[in-house]
Amino acid sequence: MEIRRESLVRVTKEADLSESELSLIEQARHAADMAYAPYSKFHVGSALQLSDGAIVLGNNQENAAYPSGLCAERVAIFAAKANHPNKCINEIMIVVKTDKALKQGFTPPCGSCLQVLWDVQNRQKSPIKIHVQSPDKTLYSVENVNQFLPFGFEL
Ligand code: THU
Numbered sequence: 602m603e604i605r606r607e608s609l610v611r612v613t614k615e616a617d618l619s620e621s622e623l624s625l626i627e628q629a630r631h632a633a634d635m636a637y638a639p640y641s642k643f644h645v646g647s648a649l650q651l652s653d654g655a656i657v658l659g660n661n662q663e664n665a666a667y668p669s670g671l672c673a674e675r676v677a678i679f680a681a682k683a684n685h686p687n688k689c690i691n692e693i694m695i696v697v698k699t700d701k702a703l704k705q706g707f708t709p710p711c712g713s714c715l716q717v718l719w720d721v722q723n724r725q726k727s728p729i730k731i732h733v734q735s736p737d738k739t740l741y742s743v744e745n746v747n748q749f750l751p752f753g754f755e756l
Contacts, residue, residue, distance in 0.1 A: 606751035608743065615738040625694035626734055628656055633698045636660035636673065644698040645673035649681050652689040652727075657681040674714035678721060690721060692730035699736065707735040709749050718746045719753035 618626070625648045633646025640663050649657045659677025663670040674695060681690060697708055710718065710731065722729045728745035735741065743749055 606747070608748045608751075610748065611740075611742045613740045613742065615740070618740060622694075622732065622740060625650060625656075625692070625732070626696060626740070628658060629694040629696040629734070630698075632658040632660045632673065632677075633696050636698075637662050639663065640667065640670075642699065643701065646696045646698075647673040647677040648694045649677045649690050650692045650694075651681060651685055652691055653685075655685065655688065657684070672711060672714050674710045675717055678714075678717055682721065689725040689727050690718075690729050691727075692732065693718070695731070695733045697734070697736065703736065706737075707733050707739070707741045709733055709741075712750070715746060715750040716753055719750050720755075722746045723753075723755065 629646040629648040631646065632648060633644045636644040636646060638644050638661050645661045647659045651657065657677050657680050659673045659680060661670065661673045662676060674693060695710065718729055722745065730742060730744055731746065731749060732740055732742045
């Protein structure tokens, strides 16, 4: 028996984005401006939209002891779950600001952030949309976390 899972990623040019997407991008961009990333110089901002419409922002927080830092996505997710434990996360917008050329053109969340998103999605039993804006302003979107992480770890 084989199990095959494929990803469906929607690719949208800036001119075709909706008002709500543009608003979330703006907020994630603002978060990226406040990132603390002196070591990588890779500034990431994330904006979560909760089920009641509230927005929670996060950005990457680096540390002189490098592994002690945390990604923008997990900063926002943990802040949301700490302050609004009973609200669902409906979507996450991720914006990166960097001078580096990206090998894939866009940067999906890292595996650790996907695992955290996957776990939250399972707990809340409703999909979390993920959007990533690339430096050329194209938006890459998936309808749920499984599109980027088909098999997560579960106990
Ligand atoms: N980073 C994020 O904030 N999100 C990701 O999904 C991947 C990487 C941060 C961590 C570190 O501060 C910098 O980007 C370079 O890896």
